[in-house]
Amino acid sequence: MIKRVFTLLLFALALGGCAGGGSSMTFTDDRGVSGQPFPANYRTELVAFFHTYLTNPVGVRGAAMAEPVQRNVGGRLRYVSCVRFTPRQSNGSDAAPREVAVVHVDARVDRVLEESQEACAGLAYAPFPELEKMSR
Numbered sequence: 177m178i179k180r181v182f183t184l185l186l187f188a189l190a191l192g193g194c195a196g197g198g199s200s201m202t203f204t205d206d207r208g209v210s211g212q213p214f215p216a217n218y219r220t221e222l223v224a225f226f227h228t229y230l231t232n233p234v235g236v237r238g239a240a241m242a243e244p245v246q247r248n249v250g251g252r253l254r255y256v257s258c259v260r261f262t263p264r265q266s267n268g269s270d271a272a273p274r275e276v277a278v279v280h281v282d283a284r285v286d287r288v289l290e291e292s293q294e295a296c297a298g299l300a301y302a303p304f305p306e307l308e309k310m311s312r
Contacts, residue, residue, distance in 0.1 A: 242299035
């Protein structure tokens with residue numbers, strides 16, 4: 177009997193953990209670490225990320241990137257890399273130019289902010305030829 181109650185209690189706690197915090201837990205939980213490490217391999221990681229992020233990674237044009245800087249994202253200090261590029265559509269024509277902010281947590285790519293104006297304001301961009309050389 178005690179074993180059954182204990183099992184039900186654990187099950188209820190597990191379900192409660194899944195149900196709670198769903199709307200507030202939209203980002204990677206970094207256990208409250210405030211001092212984030214600099215993403216030393218950000219260029220390589222960004223190329224690998226964009227290779228899977230873009231529907232068609234071939235033929236990217238006008239790629240430029242700003243060095244990672246610390247910005248406040250979701251109430252926490254994060255390193256953010258801003259990237260500008262013009263992707264190719266599946267029919268081979270150029271899509272509209274884009275700018276995204278890539279957020280790093282624990283020195284790894286975590287997520288993309290499509291609304292990047294605030295995070296990328298005032299940054300200096302430099303060519304990012306590795307992004308333009310991607311293949312399938």
